[in-house]
Amino acid sequence: MISNFFSKSKPIHYIVVSVILLLVFTMSRFKMFSSGFDMMIFGEQLGLFLIALFSIFVFDFLVSRNGLTKKNSYNILLFVLYFAILPQTTLNTNLLFANFFILLALRRIISLRSQKDIKKKLFDASVWISIATLFYFWSVLFFILIFAALLVYVITDLKNYLIPIVGIATVAVIAVSYFIIIDKDIVSYVSGLLDYSVDFSPLNSKRIIISSTLLLSFGLWSLFYYIKNIKSQMKSYRPSFKLIILSAIIGLAILAIAPSKNGSEFLFLFAPLSIIMTNYIEVISEKWFKETLLWVLTITPIILLML
Template sequence: MISNFFSQSKPINFVVISVTLLIVFVITKYMTLDVELDTLLITKQILLFGVCLFSVFVFDFLVNKNNLTKKNSYKILLFVLFIAVLPETLLNSKTLLANLFLLFALRRIISLRSKKDIKKKLFDASFWITIASLFYFWSVLFFVLIAAALVVYVITDVKNWLVPILGVLTVAVIGTSYMIVMNFDTYNYFNNLIDVSFDFSSLNSKRIIIGATILLSFGVWSLFYYIKNLKSKTKSSRPSFSLIVIAAIIAIVIIVISPIKNGSEFIFLFAPLAIIMTNYLEVISEKWFKESLLWILILTPIITLLL
């Protein structure tokens, strides 16, 4: 049974998940790339797959390090299955890179719970979010998560609230210097930087509609139990679990306001949603129900592929 196989965290689980991600990546690229293969293109795709795989391992590390789930492989399995359900997330290299940097930031934000090296963690988090925003501007909304962390972890020192500004300024100085040296067209870059759209017509495809409906349905259902079980968590860990909910809300806002809606923007939702759903899977007593949920996620990309 799949649920039993991934109920523990073993090297074989990582191998299976990595191979699954590779298969999904290759099939998606094969079906979407309509250009002639050359060395440069193949190298770029290998690097992009490396970004995807590294994102999975960074996600697994931040979850395990902060005890956001029990010791199992459900969270990375779900993360990869979400990508399989919405493979459009693999088609935009900028959102993939932005998501990786946001995972770096999320790791530092959640680790504020220890109250150690607060200034360093706040600087790192703001630094990574700012870099992510260079690839995908609306990543800046995750600065809300930093503010939320300062509140829920009761970090009241005013100096700590000013540290994120230094992280932003550091990236701004480095980025400006790069643009000047490379003679970058800054006018067009900043002119097209901030844009919002509420036109969802571009998402009107069977695969995206089915995939998004299943993920959001599972997410809402799991969120109900996730919030309900917050009371059973230790007092010191509740803020961290609350931040995951806030991260999911921010990701949904990004999906809603994203200027170019092609499905790739859903990638920002996968990490918090995987944590929320994993916590739900851990409390399900009926094995058949847990197995059914996983099989639905496995079969959905296969079915949509045939549509």
């Protein structure tokens, strides 16, 4: 049974989620290699697969190191199942890289709870988000998390509020220098950054509608229990759980204003929703309901392939 198998963290779980992710990548790129094998394209796609796989590992480290869930593997199972439910998220190269760097930043932001190496963590987080912004501009909204963390963790030294600016400036100087070296028009690059759209018609397909409805409805349902559960957490851990909610809100904001909507922008919701839903699964007392919930998420991608 799925719920029992993933109820405790085991090394074999990493193998299972890796295989599932590989299947998702292979199925979503089947047409790409149907006309023939190209070693260059294969190398590029292998690199993207590894980025997505490393994202899962970074996410698991973030969760386990900061006690955001109990000691189980539901979080990485949900993360990879979201990829399967919305395989469009594996097709956008820039978003895969951006999400990877956002997860690295989130790991540093949540670890501010320890009140150790604050300046280093703030600098690292701001650098990671800045790099993510180079790949996908609206990743810039995640800078809100840094300043929110300073507030909820009660870090009052005003010097710490200047460190993110230093991180941004560092990446900006390196990026501008690179553009000058490759003779890229910086003005045209910057002018296209603020593009946005509130037109959701590109998402009007059966697969995306069913997938997004399932993802968001389960996430919203779990959120009520997640918020209720925050009060039962240790006082020092509560701010971290609140930051995960803010991360989900930022992900929704990016989804709303994304200039090109094709389903891949849901990727920013995977991490926070996996944590929120894992916390809900952990408190479900009825084993049959927990099992049914996980089976629905597992079978849905197979059903969607038939549409």
